[in-house]
Amino acid sequence: MDTTHLRTCPLCEATCGLEITVRDGTVHRIRGDRDDVFSRGFICPKGSTLGALHDDPDRLRRPLVRRDGVHVEVDWDEAFAEVERRLTPIREAHGPDAVALYLGNPNAHTIAGAVFNRPLIQALSTHNLYSASTVDQMPRHVSSGLLYGNPGAMPVPDLDRTDYLLVLGADPVESNGSLCTAPDFPGRLTAIRERGGQVVVVDPRRSRTAELASEHLSIRPGTDPAWLLALLHVVLRDGRQRVGLDRVSGLDALDALVTPFTPEAVAGWCGIDAATTERIAVALSDGRRAAVYTRIGTHTARHGTLSSWAADVLCLVTGNLDAPGGMMWPEPCHGRPHVPGREPGGRGFRTGRWTSRVSGHPEVRGELPVAALAEEIETPGDGQVRALITVAGNPARSTPDSARLAAALSGLECMVSVDIYLNETTRHADVILPPPSALEKSHFDFAFYGLSVRNVANYSPPVFEPTGPTEHEILARLALVVSGQGHDADPELVYGLVTATLARQATELAGGPLEGRDPDELLAAVAHLDAPERCIDLMVRSGPYGDQFGLRPDGLSLARLVDQPHGVDLGPLEPRLEGVLRTASGTIEVDHEVVRADAAELAESLTVEPDPTDLVLVGRRHVRSNNSWMHNLDVLVRGRPRCTLLVHPADAERLGLRDGESAVVTSRVGRVQAPVEVTDRMRPGVVSLPHGWGHDDDGARLQVASLRPGVNSNTLTDGAVLDPLSGNAALNAIPVTVSPA
Ligand SMILES: Nc1nc2c(c(=O)[nH]1)N[C@H]1C(S)=C(S)[C@@H](COP(=O)(O)OP(=O)(O)OC[C@H]3O[C@@H](n4cnc5c(=O)[nH]c(N)nc54)[C@H](O)[C@@H]3O)O[C@H]1N2
Ligand SMILES: Nc1nc2c(c(=O)[nH]1)N[C@H]1C(S)=C(S)[C@@H](COP(=O)(O)OP(=O)(O)OC[C@H]3O[C@@H](n4cnc5c(=O)[nH]c(N)nc54)[C@H](O)[C@@H]3O)O[C@H]1N2
Ligand code: SF4
Ligand SMILES: [Mo]
Numbered sequence: 001m002d003t004t005h006l007r008t009c010p011l012c013e014a015t016c017g018l019e020i021t022v023r024d025g026t027v028h029r030i031r032g033d034r035d036d037v038f039s040r041g042f043i044c045p046k047g048s049t050l051g052a053l054h055d056d057p058d059r060l061r062r063p064l065v066r067r068d069g070v071h072v073e074v075d076w077d078e079a080f081a082e083v084e085r086r087l088t089p090i091r092e093a094h095g096p097d098a099v100a101l102y103l104g105n106p107n108a109h110t111i112a113g114a115v116f117n118r119p120l121i122q123a124l125s126t127h128n129l130y131s132a133s134t135v136d137q138m139p140r141h142v143s144s145g146l147l148y149g150n151p152g153a154m155p156v157p158d159l160d161r162t163d164y165l166l167v168l169g170a171d172p173v174e175s176n177g178s179l180c181t182a183p184d185f186p187g188r189l190t191a192i193r194e195r196g197g198q199v200v201v202v203d204p205r206r207s208r209t210a211e212l213a214s215e216h217l218s219i220r221p222g223t224d225p226a227w228l229l230a231l232l233h234v235v236l237r238d239g240r241q242r243v244g245l246d247r248v249s250g251l252d253a254l255d256a257l258v259t260p261f262t263p264e265a266v267a268g269w270c271g272i273d274a275a276t277t278e279r280i281a282v283a284l285s286d287g288r289r290a291a292v293y294t295r296i297g298t299h300t301a302r303h304g305t306l307s308s309w310a311a312d313v314l315c316l317v318t319g320n321l322d323a324p325g326g327m328m329w330p331e332p333c334h335g336r337p338h339v340p341g342r343e344p345g346g347r348g349f350r351t352g353r354w355t356s357r358v359s360g361h362p363e364v365r366g367e368l369p370v371a372a373l374a375e376e377i378e379t380p381g382d383g384q385v386r387a388l389i390t391v392a393g394n395p396a397r398s399t400p401d402s403a404r405l406a407a408a409l410s411g412l413e414c415m416v417s418v419d420i421y422l423n424e425t426t427r428h429a430d431v432i433l434p435p436p437s438a439l440e441k442s443h444f445d446f447a448f449y450g451l452s453v454r455n456v457a458n459y460s461p462p463v464f465e466p467t468g469p470t471e472h473e474i475l476a477r478l479a480l481v482v483s484g485q486g487h488d489a490d491p492e493l494v495y496g497l498v499t500a501t502l503a504r505q506a507t508e509l510a511g512g513p514l515e516g517r518d519p520d521e522l523l524a525a526v527a528h529l530d531a532p533e534r535c536i537d538l539m540v541r542s543g544p545y546g547d548q549f550g551l552r553p554d555g556l557s558l559a560r561l562v563d564q565p566h567g568v569d570l571g572p573l574e575p576r577l578e579g580v581l582r583t584a585s586g587t588i589e590v591d592h593e594v595v596r597a598d599a600a601e602l603a604e605s606l607t608v609e610p611d612p613t614d615l616v617l618v619g620r621r622h623v624r625s626n627n628s629w630m631h632n633l634d635v636l637v638r639g640r641p642r643c644t645l646l647v648h649p650a651d652a653e654r655l656g657l658r659d660g661e662s663a664v665v666t667s668r669v670g671r672v673q674a675p676v677e678v679t680d681r682m683r684p685g686v687v688s689l690p691h692g693w694g695h696d697d698d699g700a701r702l703q704v705a706s707l708r709p710g711v712n713s714n715t716l717t718d719g720a721v722l723d724p725l726s727g728n729a730a731l732n733a734i735p736v737t738v739s740p741a
Contacts, residue, residue: 006033006565007460008445009047010109010438011626014176014183015445015452016043017567020050020463027051027439027463037567038456039183044176045624045636050438052633054464058701059420060434061467071422071432071699076469080477080487082431086414087481090387097357097383099482100128102370104393105136105627111532112435112471113392114446119494120389120475123483127354127363128385130370135399136296137179138726139304141365145349146305146592147312149583151365152450155312155327156180157291158573159188159453162325163197164283164290168224168311169297169732173208174621178295181445181452186212188453197288200280202227203297204618204683205646218683220271221616222733224294225303225602227270227277228310229261234281235317242287244319245577247344250591254313257596260603269606271683285318289325297618301732305725306598313590321577321588328573329580332449333457333556334539336579337546339511344578345586351725357383361727369727370399371719377408387414389478396425397628397692400717400729401669406697418474421629424712427699433478435471439463444536455570457545459536459561472531495531499523502535506542513548522549533558545570594725612685615651617665617716617734620688628692631705643710644677646688647738652678655738662741665689667734670715673741687738689713691731 005020017036021029030050032043053059063079064071074082090098101124107113121129133141137154145151157165159182170178172185182188189199189212201210202217202224210216219227235241236255243251263274263281284290292311299308312321320326352362358375361368368376373395376385388409396406409415409428417429426432435441443460469477476491485493503519506512514522522542526534537558541547547555561568583589624636631637645663647655657663659678664671665687674689682688693710695702714731721730 002028005463007463008443008458009043009050010443011046012176013178013181013448013451014185015039015181015448015458016047016183017458018043018047018050022463027054033566035566037569038454042184042187046626046630049630049633049635052635054437054439056632058422058632058703059437060422060432063434064422064432066430077488079431079433080481083416083478084481084487086430087387087416088484090413091482094386095383096124096126097128098385099124099126099387099389100130100373100376100385101126102373102388102390102393102395103131104391104395104398105132106392108447110392110471111442111444111446111536112475115498115532115535116472116475116494117391119479119498120482123479127368127383128376129367130373131367132370132393132398133365134367134369134371134727135300135729135731137299138364138728139299139723140179140308142305142351142726143308143312146309146595147588147590148581149346149348149589150580151349153329153580154179154451155321155329156451156453157293158325158328159192161289161572162192162291163195163288165189165192165197165199166202166280166284166290166292167199167209167213168202168228168292168294168307169299170293170295171203171207171209171621173212174623176623179451180293181448189213198283204686205620205688206681207620217272217276220269220610220683221297221618221686222301223266223270224298224301225307225310226261226266226606227272228307228314229258229599230263230266230277231281231284232310232314232317233258233261234263234278235285235314240282240285241317242285242319243317244323245316245321245588247577247581247587248316248590249585249587250589251317253591253596254317257599260606265606269610284314287319289323290318290320291315291326297732300728300730302721302723302730303598303602304723304728306595306602309595316588316590322575324572329576330450330452330573331455331544331576331579333455333545333570334446334536334543335450336509337513337542337544338579339509342511343586344581345584346582348582348584357381361722364727367727369722369729370395371401371722371729373399374401374405374408374719377412386412388412389416390425390429391418391475394423394425394628396428397694397712397714400714400731401719402712402714403670404719416478418471418478421632422701423629424694424697424700427697433474434468435474436466436468440466441471442532454572456567457540457556457561457570458567459558461562495534499526499531499534499538502538506538513551514542517549525549529558598725614685615736615738616686617667617713617736618686618688618732619691619713622690625690625692631693631695631708632702634704637704637708641675641708641710643674643690643693645674645738646677646679646682648682648684648686649678649680650684651687652676656740657738663738664741665716665736665738667716667718667736669718672711672713672715674711687736
């Protein structure tokens with residue numbers, strides 16, 4: 001008997017609708033759901049592997065505890081008891097900062113990660129909070145914090161209505177998009193060109209996205225902020241600005257900031273001639289609908305925040321912020337509802353409320369840079385990290401100078417990992433707590449409905465019943481252990497707190513639709529649901545489209561989402577600046593001392609003439625890969641090796657490298673050996689290696705991945721190079737030397 005299940009793919013940010021056929025208790029087929037309101041049948045090769053992932057014999061089903069250096073299976077109570085035995089004395093003897101927490105990328109893709117990490121973070125109350133955000137998008141949070149007072153409010157390109165899309169440092173044909181949720185990104189790019197618009201891709205490599213574009217500019221890595229400021233320079237110099245918004249302050253400071261960044265001054269530095277820069281600046285400011293989209297290549301860089309800030313300011317001054325076809329803010333269905341008459345503004349944004357112990361890095365959004373985690377573990381003294389909890393993260397592969405971090409992990413007194421694999425990171429753990437597979441969880445995209453190019457909502461129930469505790473139960477029980485309530489305390493204690501907070505927030509929102517209602521009435525209305533569903537229902541019903549618990553009977557609720565398994569389309573994005581502004585002034589605050597200082601520092605580097613024989617390393621993604629953790633699926637990794645070093649023919653010639661042969665790549669911190677792929681896709685002077693590989697560590701259990709291990713590119717990236725405004729690691733433009741092996 002076949003059953004069909006419709007659900008959203010949880011693997012990347014594109015949120016594609018899947019149609020999953022189950023036969024005799026196993027996944028028989030997965031294809032794109034043609035009736036999904038957003039993805040319309042689009043699927044990538046990863047989407048159809050959820051069954052293989054579920055059935056992967058290496059995926060952990062039972063907890064592991066390390067005994068005499070070997071991981072052995074134990075039952076769940078024993079595992080939590082072990083966590084309590086090991087963690088509690090460390091916290092008691094050395095205080096809360098002795099236990100660090102690292103949250104990895106899949107937390108953005110699970111309900112547990114979105115809602116149930118909070119109690120664990122609160123219970124730990126450690127200054128040593130780290131996440132994949134500081135090897136990813138932290139610069140964009142900071143630029144939104146500075147400009148809008150709201151680090152969560154990151155505008156997205158209005159892909160379906162723009163006529164001009166400038167893409168820097170993103171390759172959405174491979175990645176399917178990031179900080180821009182758009183299933184079938186390639187189709188949406190093609191549509192821009194088909195309706196007469198243009199797509200310009202700025203990337204040191206001619207990526208597949210660049211091939212789809214109207215124009216490709218092969219920029220020198222790490223120089224995007226200078227080029228973006230040069231575009232701004234031209235717009236301001238020629239009086240081409242047309243700011244359409246009135247809640248803006250600090251624009252007067254821009255002229256001085258962009259003065260050094262003339263198209264001529266940046267031409268040699270960026271590798272883009274002045275005439276091209278002038279032409280792009282004119283196109284962006286001639287009144288057409290235009291959007292500037294920056295991503296990994298620009299954010300994981302020394303001036304990542306400055307780039308992100310400059311891209312938004314460029315849209316602001318050309319009338320393309322909060323306007324259709326420009327950069328816009330989605331209105332997620334679980335967000336805060338409209339409050340009629342509310343004055344925009346709030347408490348503003350600040351960083352540096354505390355600093356890291358060893359290097360004094362400022363806290364950003366409650367986090368310290370993960371690039372500093374190794375030194376916090378290694379350096380003795382008060383506040384030294386002695387224990388670490390990882391949740392859905394593989395920092396031994398995904399963070400800079402990761403060989404140093406891996407060595408530090410092996411010196412911890414205690415490590416606990418919530419993870420589905422015994423891999424390069426979790427092999428260091430004393431206890432591994434495996435959550436159920438993606439198909440055993442319900443799904444709701446808390447993170448991505450706020451980054452979506454259309455307002456949509458979708459809820460997916462689990463396909464299979466979980467055989468062990470759910471991920472939210474694991475997180476709740478960890479929070480209870482940490483807060484001293486014992487390894488056998490009832491997780492409902494945590495669920496109750498989380499849901500009570502949500503109900504209180506809804507009923508205490510001044511001027512909100514539920515103001516003054518009894519929170520217990522809301523809680524009673526959702527009491528019959530499981531914990532994640534209670535949270536979703538509370539947020540959706542009290543959100544901008546919600547039924548407001550009866551006040552708006554045709555409004556949205558979990559029940560309505562369940563009834564519409566192809567998703568609910570809530571329409572195109574609408575201007576909503578006033579809803580997102582949280583600056584103290586109630587305006588977009590353009591002028592910041594820290595931004596001016598960073599731009600001045602950048603201006604200094606323009607005078608340094610690049611040496612044509614210097615080599616720098618950048619990263620890349622492939623559509624059949626997903627960071628470090630999907631290489632254990634044969635269907636995805638079979639075929640030609642993909643962890644190769646791309647080298648331009650001229651560099652290959654000069655360095656004596658031959659296609660298919662091996663090269664040694666050396667940076668300040670490490671060295672790897674990888675097969676060379678000679679290709680004119682690369683800009684001369686730039687080599688490219690993907691991250692997330694290197695699956696040959698002893699003690700990991702990845703039978704398929706270990707057959708095609710590849711090499712770990714983060715052996716080369718340098719933990720000492722950060723974007724000072726955000727603490728984000730620079731993972732691109734890494735100086736390297738390359739020689740034949
Ligand atoms: N050089 C270089 N380094 C990079 C990047 C780059 O471009 N270049 N990109 C960076 C970026 S953008 C990111 S986001 C980071 C990612 O950094 P991480 O999040 O640290 O690494 P991932 O490879 O995503 O590892 C995810 C982990 O979660 C586990 N997992 C998968 N699904 C689940 C689940 O449902 N629950 C739980 N509990 N665990 C699960 C996997 O087994 C794996 O151990 O890497 C960064 N590192
Ligand atoms: N298939 C697949 N999809 C993924 C992931 C994956 O690992 N595999 N990871 C997911 C995650 S966690 C994220 S954050 C997103 C990331 O999604 P994207 O931001 O699209 O990331 P990439 O595909 O790595 O593309 C980055 C591009 O930046 C270029 N680049 C490098 N340095 C520079 C520079 O200095 N300037 C400019 N202008 N360009 C530069 C690189 O050549 C590369 O083409 O993808 C997500 N989706
Ligand atoms: S593009 Fe992303 S969301 Fe869509 S099927 Fe592929 S992995 Fe899943
Ligand atoms: Mo990411």
